[in-house]
Amino acid sequence: MNLQQTALDKFGKDRAEEIRSDLEQLADDIRKLRSTPVELDDEP
């Protein structure tokens, strides 16, 4: 998962740089979610 690269491709270099801290937070959030186990009963 390279969000910075995806953002660069999607929004351009300047914008990707502007939202760098938000992208870092998003990456951190997703890392936390992926490392927390869920059970089959936990329906969305």
Add this chain to the structure above:
Amino acid sequence: MNPEDLSLTAAATAIRAGSLSPVDYVQALLSRIEAIEPAIQAWVTIDRKAVQAEARRCEDEARNKRFRGPLHGVPVGIKDIFYTKGLKTTMGSAVFKDFIPDEDATAVAKLKQAGAIILGKTVTTQFANLDPGPTRNPWNIEHSPGGSSSGSAAAVAARMCPSALGTQTVGSVGRPAAFCGVASLVPARQRISLKHVFPLAWSLDHAGIFARSVLDLRLMLDVLWDSPAGPGVHPRNPVRIGIVRGFFFEHASPEARASIDALAQRLAGAGFEVEEARLPAVFEIQQAILRTILRSETASIHERLFAEHSATYGPKLRTLIETGMLVEAADYLRARRLRRKYQREMVRLFEKFDVLMTPAARGAAPEGIGATGDPVMNGPWTLSDFPTMTLPYAMAANGLPLGVQLTGPPLQENLLLEIGAEIETVVGAVYDRAPFLESTKDAPS
């Protein structure tokens, strides 16, 4: 007493008793709005002629002892993301500046059926996110009223209407209520219909109520219920309050921490059982869950609009949408599944407690209107979908109100209201007229 100082319940009762004329009441509120609105800027749209005409109809009916419902002739404010038939609904966005819905949101229709007069549309931040509108805090206009239901909270605090509707996706009712010194209630998501309310994030959006007493919150909820209350649970005797420090105290100002501890002591002295509640381990990821759902759903909702009108979007909403575009479907679903786990583990707190108590905001309203404050105290409960209430309970050193947030068990709004009313008698009403308005009532703006 001036009509504008009446509570919702007192006004409704007086109209029914024939001691208050709906026409005079509406006129008193419109005069107050005329005097202070230039300074507060709580309203987007008020159709004065239509409001006065509706008040005359209500008055004629009341004279003939015909009452539409419990709110007959009482004016209320509506956040400008609820559709109102024939009345401009802008969502705080230039894209919708001329949008006039041809039907009411279900919640608005219920208020009308109960006899309420729609006084006007109150300011929302852009699409109910974090980019602020022009509204100022009636306690001190140099401070934020909070958001996103900025206008509703400010209008109720400033005596421009006795009650108003808002919405909360993270902290958009509890936070402005705390900053403006009014009471608020956010019931479970299913309790008040969101049909024809512009969404920010479908699964997190909640409707909420602002008023100046717990009794008034109950009256509004009685009208707005969209799902039956079910069997009521009464509080235990003594009522057991869990004070949640941990995360909430880490994010609160020293003044807010000390004030909540002082409140806990007062409540214990008044016969409540107050003990510390410990959060489960899953609480550690609540912000990650909430942000992932919020980003993803907001990006989906705004997919088309943003593509066509991105230049009109505020910086915070723009960033939220752009980061939401990068969330993969599997991660969104994982966040939704972890929300279930979070709800399941958080509900166990109520095995020991009737209600949970935290600060409603980091502290008093922050200075400046360039931001609406941090919803960090409210988000965990919005994510849980447990009903929450905010009550003003003390004044900060800078003269602005502080709010306490009470959280009840799932779907137990009546229990929360019952306990909230008991707590209100201990803290006393901090619903006094805002000092700014007292001192400059005749010379605003």
